[in-house]
Amino acid sequence: MSKDTLPGLTLCNNAMLRRAARKLGQFYDDVMAPSGLKATQQGLLYQIHIGNEPAMGAIAASLIMDLSALGHTLKPLIRDGYVETFADPDDRRIKRVRLTPQGLVKLDEAMKLWHVAQQRFEDVAGKDKAERLRAALDEIAALDFDLPPAS
């Protein structure tokens, strides 16, 4: 195939996903900036909030995030006093996570901005389209790419 007629990056599912994620991330981050939180941090605080003092592993699993990545991401939030951790009394391997009172206040503040971004997105993209998109993304997150065992 000649270079001039090569298909663009529009063909790679992964590349398109990342590109859209950068775009949307920049927008949400922008709107949330006044709170001092990135959209990812707001999302993480929210996830912790709706969980029942979730274990790190549980959070990582629901966000489809590497456990160590979660640990790293949590650090600035702990440092800033929004989140605290404690060992599960029944299984000391397990570390549970919860919001501090300040974390709760900050989350409230951030959620207001999140609503603005979310609303703006749905206004621009269309509510139906947004909903269908989220459903499609949720499906992808649930896919199983494992090849069946060779035997």
Next chain:
Amino acid sequence: MSKDTLPGLTLCNNAMLRRAARKLGQFYDDVMAPSGLKATQQGLLYQIHIGNEPAMGAIAASLIMDLSALGHTLKPLIRDGYVETFADPDDRRIKRVRLTPQGLVKLDEAMKLWHVAQQRFEDVAGKDKAERLRAALDEIAALDFDLPPAS
């Protein structure tokens, strides 16, 4: 709203996008691992390849990526000898990028793996669904979130 009935993260467009991106990224990275390249790097090499010695700004724009982020991402590829840069003779502010011969070889190798991942994804997700998804993601990338000027 009570904590028990709070909606999950399934409602945030941005969070869902990032979550799906992590999932798919892990899969593509996994398949491409034998080449020593991450999916992002393969995508970047490809983008450079199909461009005509593109300027950094042009690459950043088409990937919707911050210019400085592109610079950072390029560094390991330059260090490993896959990519080289040179100043545009007509405008020395502009830095153009091209693959080295080794970069071209590496890209070929990576593309073979990319095809495997891409094919597997489409087998599992469905070809139609994948195509519709990419189209939706492309639309998002093209959206304009700016509010009309206040005046």
Next chain:
DNA sequence: CACGAATAGTGGCATATGCCACTAAATGAA
């Protein structure tokens, strides 16, 4: 009970991305 296997996290290292302040180069207007 003793010990090997499985589970949950941590820390180090590397890439992915962004923002901001700063520099170099090109441009346009006085």
Next chain:
DNA sequence: TTCATTTAGTGGCATATGCCACTATTCGTG
């Protein structure tokens, strides 16, 4: 031509994510 402005990148700093090797616990079994 001169100088303010705009354009294109760079470097530093910070977060986002992942993998791997390693430690601490718990569990299951002989």
